[in-house]
Amino acid sequence: EAQLLESGGGLVQPGGSLRLSCAASGFTFRGYSINWVRQAPGKGLEWVSAISGTTGKTSYAESVKGRFTISRDKSENTLYLQMKSLRVEDTAVYYCAKAIFGFDEILDVWGQGTTVTVSS
Amino acid sequence: EVVMTQSPATLSVSPGERATLSCRASQSIGGNLAWYHQKAGQAPRLLIYGASTRVTGIPARFSGSGSGTEFTLTISSLQSEDFAVYYCQQYYHWPPGTFGQGTKVEVK
Numbered sequence: 310e311a312q313l314l315e316s317g318g319g320l321v322q323p324g325g326s327l328r329l330s331c332a333a334s335g336f337t338f339r340g341y342s343i344n345w346v347r348q349a350p351g352k353g354l355e356w357v358s359a360i361s362g363t364t365g366k367t368s369y370a371e372s373v374k375g376r377f378t379i380s381r382d383k384s385e386n387t388l389y390l391q392m393k394s395l396r397v398e399d400t401a402v403y404y405c406a407k408a409i410f411g412f413d414e415i416l417d418v419w420g421q422g423t424t425v426t427v428s429s
Numbered sequence: 430e431v432v433m434t435q436s437p438a439t440l441s442v443s444p445g446e447r448a449t450l451s452c453r454a455s456q457s458i459g460g461n462l463a464w465y466h467q468k469a470g471q472a473p474r475l476l477i478y479g480a481s482t483r484v485t486g487i488p489a490r491f492s493g494s495g496s497g498t499e500f501t502l503t504i505s506s507l508q509s510e511d512f513a514v515y516y517c518q519q520y521y522h523w524p525p526g527t528f529g530q531g532t533k534v535e536v537k
Contacts, residue, residue: 414520419472
């Protein structure tokens with residue numbers, strides 16, 4: 310069974326940095342696109358970033374472009390989201406989610422989420 | 430960026446009744462629409478993609494329809510485990526994969 314497990318969340322001051330990890334089990338990253346989606350407290354879902362499973366191409370929401378970097382370590386089957394210049398509005402639960410094979414954006418397996426709080 | 434608008438914001442339904450949720454796209458997205466639901470404290474779960482294709486394991490009481498800009502998710506007979514927030518997501522003009530703001534289905 311495919312599973313994802315996020316870690317790395319925590320409390321950080323505005324302007325700080327944090328690196329989230331997403332460990333996969335039950336499948337290998339090869340061929341599967343992985344996305345990050347976040348959810349601010351009491352709010353809806355917001356797509357953040359993705360990395361293509363076939364090309365390695367990365368994509369970002371405008372709200373995080375230039376501040377966040379998505380990457381993957383195929384040997385460890387782990388995905389990362391490096392977050393810099395964090396803002397209060399980045400406070401959210403961050404989910405990593407796997408896309409259906411052959412698609413980049415239909416998300417069929419989600420992790421349980423990791424909470425990022427940006428506050429002074 | 431495509432804006433997805435869901436209605437209503439909250440839907441109050443009695444168990445066993447039918448629920449109809451709507452999702453509208455600000456421009457045509459063909460049939461490139463997915464539905465997810467999210468129970469309190471849990472991660473979202475994919476229900477339907479391609480506007481009408483149910484994911485393996487999703488009960489037949491869930492059905493999706495529509496194309497272009499207007500889409501509908503119907504739950505034919507609500508069960509207790511169906512009370513949740515439902516999100517639509519377009520993936521035609523991707524990235525970004527924009528989500529609707531959600532419809533909360535609550536017990537009447």
